[in-house]
Amino acid sequence: MLCRSTFLPSERKLDILILAKTFLKKFSDVNGKKLRGFSDKAKLVLLAYQWPGNIRELQNVVERGVMLAPNGTHISIHHMFPSYSSEFSELALNAKGVE
Secondary structure, eight states: OOOOOOOOOGGGTHHHHHHHHHHHHHHHHHHTOOOOOBOHHHHHHHHHSOOSSOHHHHHHHHHHHHHHSOTTSOBOHHHHOTTOOHHHHHHHHHHTTOO
16 A cells, blocks of 8 residues: 655645635535634644644544534634643744734
8 A cells, every 4th residue: 555645744734724725615515614713823833733643633633623623613722632731832922922
């Protein structure tokens, strides 16, 4: 069995948001949810995350976010990364000059 991975090159960071939105639409349709997209902080984390896996990792994270986010809301950091510490996220985002 031949298995290929598709990696996310670091120079193509903006593609991450395009892919994430595509996965959001796909999994919202599959789960019958109407979500309002990603919160601003969730977008920043998606861009800042190193993605050591491949596109499949991004797909899995977005799918988790769709399943955990309540209908009619934005997907937040905690929906995609449940173990992400809010204290750590504030420090990390502030260190990048955000908020």
